[in-house]
Amino acid sequence: MSDVSPGMPTSRRQFLTGSARLAAGAGLASIIAIKPAGATPQALQGAIAEVVGEATVRSGKVTLSVPPLVENGNTVPLTVSVDSPMTEAEHVKAIHIFNEKNPQPYVLTVRLGPRAGKALIATRIKLADSQLLTAVAELSDGTFWSATADIIVTIAACIEDVK
């Protein structure tokens, strides 16, 4: 069946094998909505590798502040600061934030420089589930430093149904 596109099951057996693989991959019964691909630790490592290339990422200099118990994953306040004099000679060029369990691993990239004065940024992010957050700072001397935070995400108590 050469004229059939790859996504289309061409026989009942193919269709059943496909669904079984999907259900097994999701790890849940078929009544649950399928989780989009990309939410894996490998995707996270891949995203970090894209930014740092061959360089080693060292622990330190970076502080990642997130409430340890998040009231609602839709809006999670986040602060990242990097210990740096922020001079022309020695400063933070960029801060990259990654997540582990959202549908895709990127959160934010911020470009700074000596004009910043202080390497501190704050924002609000979305977290799909309790997970590890990673912040990687790119310094002017080409080194990379990182910090991680383990966050627990709770949900609204009276589950909403109707708008």
Add this chain to the structure above:
Amino acid sequence: MARTLINVPAKAARGEIIEIKTLISHPMESGFRVGFNGALIPRDIITLFVCTYNDEEVFRAELSPAIAANPFFTFFTVATESGTFNFRWTGDNGFSASGSANITVE
């Protein structure tokens, strides 16, 4: 244009590190949510936020669908001279918004 809330100190001393806060109204639809009819709600996010100070870029943020609705940013910059801060947000579906604030540096 989308509503924005920009907070820049009106006055600062030369060399002082000042805090800037910006908030803009935007749904930041991630593109991963499923609507009531079972169909995926299409992505609609702000992808870039740039701040310039007297036309020189001092802050840039590349946003992903993981940034919460009504994006909020706090960042710092050194008050070098009196002038204007310009803020620009751009994103999916041709989204574009801007704002500005003046500062007097003594």
Add this chain to the structure above:
Amino acid sequence: MNMPAIGRRAVAGAAVMALVAMASGAADIAPADQRSGYAFMGRETRAMQDDDTANPGMLFVLDGEALWGRKVGDAAKSCADCHGDATASMSGVAARYPAFDAARGRPVDLEERINICRGERQQAPTLPFESQDLLALTAYVAHQSRGQPVAIADDPRMHPFIEAGRALFQGRQGQLNLSCAECHDDNWGKSLAGAPVPQAHPTGYPLYRLEWQGMGSLQRRLRNCLSGMRAESYAYGAPELVDLELYLMWRARGLAIETPAVRP
């Protein structure tokens, strides 16, 4: 969020069943124990509410300020044309709403009052419930009472409606045979599915709810509560929702208006 819908409901349902099993006496909260929902939030969420430059609800207040001055309808009038500067004319208004409307012979809430004005005075179409414009105008008006204590007028005409609201609050309903009072009068402060149960004082509405990622009215929240309890939700604008709001505001008397509040 990615948690399966059925799993979430099962967790909440199980937790609510456990709560239902506990003794319930439907006793009013002592005035000394009265606390706004603000007190039950985490530090960061409180910080979001406290900072006017970071509170997303303020974006709506700003929109409301713009709408206040806009001429609309066949009468080509703006709110400002009759009411002037809202910071003066609207100060204290939200603190005494819902208020009795003589023409209608019953209390109306702030959203209804705004729409009555739009229809009768501005000859403009009414704003739909939960529309951005109605939320913005209501938030702007209510914001003018921020910091002032809730003070529902002691009007004998309102008493039957306060009692109707009280009956809705204290009566068992829905598939869980649960009353609002069982959680919010008898078990406030305790945890339900990982979140603290607040006392249900609507002092900050319309508010920015993190769960909604947007602004919403008290009626939206009440409808969500009712469906969460597995009880039937009333339609927007239903008199039951206004009676309930009236009772809740009367019950919250003395607490400060917080609009625009932020809540998880």
